[in-house]
Amino acid sequence: MFRDDDLALLARPLYAYLTVAPHGERWPAPRPVWFELAGNGELQMFSVLGAPKLDRLRERPRASVVVAAPPGEREYWVSVEGSVTLHDEGGIELAARLAERYWDMSNPGYQKVLDEWRASGAVRIVLHPEAVTRFAA
Template sequence: MFRDEDFALLARPLYAFLTVAPRGGRWPAPRPVWFEVTDDGDVQMFSLLDAPKLDRLREHPRASVVVAAPPGEPEHWVSVEGAVTLHDEGGAELAARLADRYWDTSSPNHQKFRDEWAASTVVRIVVHPEVVNRFSA
């Protein structure tokens, strides 16, 4: 479902904005997350077990993800909508891999977070694309 220019954007350490179904009378509120595209073309990210978004994803296992080029570059974004699966396995490994992608992991503060994630239950969130939209200037 992704084009070559989509993969070029998605391979960069940019934030994705994850939107899940809201609770009660609230409006959807996207959250910035780290992500990677799997070999199967899914988009995966991680969360700690007690995050409210996981409860909402269990109730409504669908989400959207948007990734955009930063200001100063030609406008380019990719939007993905699809079903979500949650996985207890692979979350800590994904968190460590993404920390290496997004951070200078030699920083003691960053290493502290990695250690906390390794000692916690980290859930892997996988969005299976059903619809992909894009714009490239």
């Protein structure tokens, strides 16, 4: 499903823009999230407990993400859509791994945020790819 260029992009510490079904009459509003590509091709993200996106994903367990190369590089993006499962286990462990990937954990402020996540809990969001589209300039 993923091409080599897709895998190279998804291996980088870039933001994924997660879009879930909106609540009520609202329009879909993508949110930047950290992610990890699992060995089986699934995308894993996390959310702190109580985040509105978790309620929306429970109501309609589908989502899409878009990951794009940053400005200054050749334009390239990958869009992944599919069903979503939510998992109570593994959320904090994923958050800690991703914090190491995205932040300089020698910064005490970042360590404090991670400690707050550990105290409050996190849900692991797994996107099971059903369709992948891409663009390269």
